[in-house]
Amino acid sequence: MRGLPQLILTQAKLYLREPIATFFTIFYAPLTLILFGSIYGNEPTPMFGNRGTIDIGVPAYIALIIVTVGLIGLPITVAAEREKGILRRYRATPLHPLAYLLSEVVTYFAMTLLGVFLLILVGRLGWNLRFEGNVLSVLGGFVLATLSTFAFGFLVASLSPTARLAQTVGMVLAFPMMFISGATIPWEILPGGVQRVAEFVPLTHAVRLLRKLWAGGSWGEVWVSAVVLAGVLVVCTALSARFFRWE
């Protein structure tokens, strides 16, 4: 794995030099939180199980960051690097193919984590965000949801011959998911029909898992969602490995 640390460092620098990508990963969710926080505040309401808008919003927005990075940012970057011939150039060196894939995952994971950190900070400082869960448990749920979404993103990149197509496919998948999964609009407000459809959307399970664990729920209560996410991770990784092309 010679070259991996340097490649991760380089990818991270390049990521931070993309102003739009950086904005969407790091600032978009905290700004949304500020907007909704200013409108609704964080008073506990019975609809949200005696929690406030911010309390249930933060874990949902974590899923929002994950899907923005994993399903929009990652496929575009990987497909564009392939389309331009950057991957071809790497392939002509002794760099291990796995090192490249790892560098993308680690970089995007770190950026997602940075966005999440800022989100929590804003919730905490602005609206006294409540956290009733177990830190390790939530972290585990976050890792599962993130890797599962990244694997989905890699599959989109593997199957799209061009960066433009990867972008289109990523957005067509991501935006409806964002709205019906409870990642932007609270699940409790969604109509019953939409809720039933949303059961088939992986992001719904990411939101459910994160919200539950955040509120102090156990893995036993959300095992279905955990299994769905693990399944997506395994299937998408296998398919990506099968269909990924360097040029």
Next chain:
Amino acid sequence: MGVAIAVQELRKNYGALCAVDGISFQVDEGEIFGMVGPNGAGKTTTIECVEGLRRPDGGEVRVLGLDPQRDGRALRRIIGVQLQECALPDRLRVGEALALFASFYENPLPPRTLLEELGLADKVRTPFAQLSGGQKQRLFIALALVGNPRIVFLDELTTGLDPQARRAMWGLVQQVRERGKTVFLTTHYMEEAERLCDRVLIIDHGRILALDTPENLIRSLGAESRVVLTCQGATDQVLEALRAQAGVTRVERSGEQVIVYGRGEGLVATVVNTLNAAGRPFRDLRTEQPNLEDVFLTLTGREMRD
């Protein structure tokens, strides 16, 4: 001197198109070996099969004793590659690119020195997208060299460069060889192959037309040198006198321009002496030596298309 590259009956098809049609050749260690031919002749396919980036449909390739398909990663540790079509991320800076690629190798050359040698020292902080064509090519050469490879592959090194940048690039390639490395390059500029390469392989439609030193290729043609001049008083009588000289094979006139074809060393002196003896003043005399362009024309019956 050892054999750096051995290719036997290499074959590669793209669908129904036969890109490389069973070619065999060897490259010795320490030489600059050039593959020339028009676009689509099979140069890039061949060089990429040798680098291990393409899988041949038939034949055998050995590079420093390794099979590029089976031992691809071991091979890429000891070769350096400049690809015809590739890029780096737009916002990656020159210094970062070199540090990154250096980290892929076991014993890399110091990036700083390499950048100075390639005239990129003042571009260390310049993003890739802001480099000129020539600067990008120099950076790609630096990336091909940074791993301290034994063989350097340069595919269409100077395509798209202006003549001045092209000459500078030739100097760089010669420096690379002076460090004891083997250079395998492709080009569709005959002049480049002639000036730069120890041996030249001429390829067209996936087949080898000729393989030898540029001098031998030109000599083997027995091609004529030409003396071209402008002479107002070139009467039929004068032309006859020129034709009668030893070594002159043909004389052509078009308006005031006279072209004398011939072989041997003393052609210019013969022409000048004959015109002086006839008392005919002339001007704008120049000689044209046969070159690889002529070799290609003779071998294929057509001009190299650019």
